[in-house]
Amino acid sequence: MNYRRLLTLSFSEVVAGINCMFPPVNGLRVLMYHAVGTPALGDELGLFSISPNLFKQHMTLLAGSQNVRVVRFEQASLDDLGCRVAITFDDGYLDNLDVAAPILSEIGIPFTVFVTSDFVRNRKAGFLSPEALRELGTFPGAQIGSHGASHVALTKCDESALNNELISSRHYLEDILGVEVRKLAYPFGAVDRHVRDAAFMAGYTLGACSFSGVNSLGRDPLLLRRTEISALDSGRVFRQKMHGDWDWYRWRSQDPIFL
Ligand SMILES: [Zn+2]
Numbered sequence: 001m002n003y004r005r006l007l008t009l010s011f012s013e014v015v016a017g018i019n020c021m022f023p024p025v026n027g028l029r030v031l032m033y034h035a036v037g038t039p040a041l042g043d044e045l046g047l048f049s050i051s052p053n054l055f056k057q058h059m060t061l062l063a064g065s066q067n068v069r070v071v072r073f074e075q076a077s078l079d080d081l082g083c084r085v086a087i088t089f090d091d092g093y094l095d096n097l098d099v100a101a102p103i104l105s106e107i108g109i110p111f112t113v114f115v116t117s118d119f120v121r122n123r124k125a126g127f128l129s130p131e132a133l134r135e136l137g138t139f140p141g142a143q144i145g146s147h148g149a150s151h152v153a154l155t156k157c158d159e160s161a162l163n164n165e166l167i168s169s170r171h172y173l174e175d176i177l178g179v180e181v182r183k184l185a186y187p188f189g190a191v192d193r194h195v196r197d198a199a200f201m202a203g204y205t206l207g208a209c210s211f212s213g214v215n216s217l218g219r220d221p222l223l224l225r226r227t228e229i230s231a232l233d234s235g236r237v238f239r240q241k242m243h244g245d246w247d248w249y250r251w252r253s254q255d256p257i258f259l
Contacts, residue, residue, distance in 0.1 A: 029084065036055050050233075063109060092133070097132050120172070153188045189210025
């Protein structure tokens with residue numbers, strides 16, 4: 001034992017070390033990625049675009065895990081039976097089609113991409129075009145959800161803007177894909193009771209926030225917690241996050257259930 005090393009451990013390393021003595025937390029863990037290999041919007045710290053190699057390493061670790069079962073986001077049943085993981089991407093980067101989807105298909109992992117519909121409609125550079133979105137929808141295991149229309153914090157919208165963000169994005173994506181879109185990820189994780197209820201009224205059945213942690217029995221399906229995966233998460237940190245060692249992050253923000 002290197003006792004001098006013990007004195008230099010960070011808080012997160014101490015927590016991870018203690019948590020490793022316990023089994024992984026049961027329930028549904030929803031992972032949140034953004035870009036894979038191309039620049040992400042407003043990403044000054046380089047946290048939101050993971051390298052393709054590291055992403056592949058994460059997925060390979062997941063596929064090889066004895067303790068974790070990978071499930072489709074929309075098939076998630078909220079119970080405490082075992083550890084399940086679902087993969088999601090926010091914003092709708094073009095690299096989700098060009099880079100991530102082939103890796104996921106090859107390994108056989110299902111995934112959901114939450115798309116900002118105005119980025120698609122306006123053919124914003126670096127994001128999925130209507131044709132690319134349609135192609136992504138044909139990938140085995142791929143599901144598309146809404147990330148709103150214009151990527152604004154929904155908690156700051158007035159009533160008419162809120163409904164427009166929720167409903168127009170859903171209809172636009174449904175027109176392109178020819179399938180129902182009932183899943184939503186709240187931009188910036190900005191959600192409160194009012195936004196959650198508006199999403200329900202707009203026809204969504206599953207909502208993903210940015211509030212950290214695992215989802216167990218009784219969790220509101222429109223306020224699902226997610227585990228953010230950063231571009232800097234090594235294989236070791238990824239394993240710790242799957243295990244729940246970083247779930248203390250949730251104490252840094254308030255659960256939207258109470259907002
Ligand atoms: Zn976003």
